[in-house]
Amino acid sequence: MKNSCWVFFFAVVICCGAQENNISPVLHPFTVIRAGVLIDGKSDSPRHNQVIVIRGNRIESVTAAAAAKIPDDADVIDLSHATVLPGLIDSHTHIFLQGEDPAQGGYDVNILKYPLALRAARATVSVRRALEQGFTTLRDLETEGAGYGDIGIKEAIEGGYIPGPRLFVSTRAISTTGGYPLEGYAPELDMPTGAQLIDGPVEARKAAREQLSHGADWIKVYMTHRSWVGKNGELVSQPTLTVEELKAIVDETHGWGKKVACHAYGGIGLHRGLDGGCDSIEHGLDLDDAAIAQMLKQGTWYCPTLSAYYHDWAPADTPEGQRDRKRVAVHEVSFPKALHAGVKIVFGTDIGGIPWSEPIAQEFPHMVELGMSPMEAIKSATSRAADMLDMQGQIGVIAPGAYADIIALSGDPLSDIKILENVQFVMKDGKVFRNETK
Numbered sequence: 001m002k003n004s005c006w007v008f009f010f011a012v013v014i015c016c017g018a019q020e021n022n023i024s025p026v027l028h029p030f031t032v033i034r035a036g037v038l039i040d041g042k043s044d045s046p047r048h049n050q051v052i053v054i055r056g057n058r059i060e061s062v063t064a065a066a067a068a069k070i071p072d073d074a075d076v077i078d079l080s081h082a083t084v085l086p087g088l089i090d091s092h093t094h095i096f097l098q099g100e101d102p103a104q105g106g107y108d109v110n111i112l113k114y115p116l117a118l119r120a121a122r123a124t125v126s127v128r129r130a131l132e133q134g135f136t137t138l139r140d141l142e143t144e145g146a147g148y149g150d151i152g153i154k155e156a157i158e159g160g161y162i163p164g165p166r167l168f169v170s171t172r173a174i175s176t177t178g179g180y181p182l183e184g185y186a187p188e189l190d191m192p193t194g195a196q197l198i199d200g201p202v203e204a205r206k207a208a209r210e211q212l213s214h215g216a217d218w219i220k221v222y223m224t225h226r227s228w229v230g231k232n233g234e235l236v237s238q239p240t241l242t243v244e245e246l247k248a249i250v251d252e253t254h255g256w257g258k259k260v261a262c263h264a265y266g267g268i269g270l271h272r273g274l275d276g277g278c279d280s281i282e283h284g285l286d287l288d289d290a291a292i293a294q295m296l297k298q299g300t301w302y303c304p305t306l307s308a309y310y311h312d313w314a315p316a317d318t319p320e321g322q323r324d325r326k327r328v329a330v331h332e333v334s335f336p337k338a339l340h341a342g343v344k345i346v347f348g349t350d351i352g353g354i355p356w357s358e359p360i361a362q363e364f365p366h367m368v369e370l371g372m373s374p375m376e377a378i379k380s381a382t383s384r385a386a387d388m389l390d391m392q393g394q395i396g397v398i399a400p401g402a403y404a405d406i407i408a409l410s411g412d413p414l415s416d417i418k419i420l421e422n423v424q425f426v427m428k429d430g431k432v433f434r435n436e437t438k
């Protein structure tokens with residue numbers, strides 16, 4: 001068998017290296033997964049009875065079981081009664097937020113009451129929760145006043161100190177004066193804010209440079225802030241950065257080979273975001289036809305975060321309650337319109353705003369109820385998100401050369417998308433983190 005020579009060669013290299021470095025040898029460089037059903041993240045239909053050969057942290061081959069050559073000393077993981085998928089990607093999370101329950105002090109207590117070490121400890125739990133549920137990659141869109149804490153958590157995961165997904169982090173995020181909480185305190189007080197506030201293109205570019213130089217993988221910008229129901233019953237959202245301010249950030253960020261994610265609900269702020277060259281629109285509750293046409297033309301990604309807007313509604317007879325209901329009403333129109341127009345949609349939850357005790361996969365049924373096919377919804381959380389993250393072929397797919405980020409569950413998510421909440425097997429980087437399939 002051709003592979004056994006490689007096994008021998010590899011084993012010799014490992015053993016000799018191990019003696020020199022006094023570390024225990026790796027006895028099984030190959031892991032093999034038998035997949036009953038394989039949804040590979042990219043293909044339009046599943047395949048049955050596949051064998052996935054993993055070498056170290058990468059997938060080496062994916063073949064039909066009948067034709068598969070299994071290396072002699074491989075560890076075999078039998079998932080032949082399960083559906084196997086690539087590790088999932090949530091493209092909009094907040095590992096440093098823990099829900100914003102008004103009864104527990106809402107957003108403000110995160111910044112006013114919690115020591116940074118407490119927030120970091122809880123972020124450690126957040127990332128573990130994500131990994132347990134099969135989310136092996138997160139794009140985390142700002143620390144909400146916890147500074148560059150996301151860089152530290154990412155380093156802790158990469159260093160093997162704590163378990164967690166691959167993180168793409170955006171550090172502090174950028175908005176304008178009057179464009180982000182904390183708000184509503186006495187004007188004499190100089191309050192901290194959840195994002196870095198700038199005014200003018202010079203400050204905007206400087207903030208982007210600071211964040212990029214400290215390791216931001218993405219830059220997050222708030223293009224809208226407060227929202228309310230206008231006098232004609234429409235959703236109004238307050239714009240924040242000008243096009244000139246945003247263009248300075250986008251120009252700087254693109255120069256570093258990185259991308260800009262823009263929080264925008266609709267209206268003036270959304271259009272400034274598109275005119276300024278945002279790479280992804282976050283939330284995009286109220287997309288008019290012109291915005292959808294511009295997103296198609298510019299190849300802008302859409303991360304709708306539907307789940308976030310079904311939580312914590314204020315009473316229906318209050319302005320806030322009317323706004324909460326209006327947000328969902330316009331979102332449920334925007335999403336199908338963008339979907340049918342062919343806008344590139346990625347899965348994102350805004351979890352953190354939603355408590356981390358809740359299932360992340362709750363976003364899938366919302367997408368499917370609004371017209372997305374279950375396979376497209378899975379792709380939005382696998383290969384399509386990988387494209388947005390410039391990780392095509394590396395993550396979000398089960399194919400030769402990709403990282404061995406693999407999950408499994410019993411049942412068919414294509415006939416019942418909700419079962420993605422019940423992931424039973426999680427492998428990241430070729431290492432089994434969780435296996436409850438037996």
Ligand SMILES: [Zn+2]
Pocket residue numbers: 092093094141350353
């Ligand atoms: Zn968010």
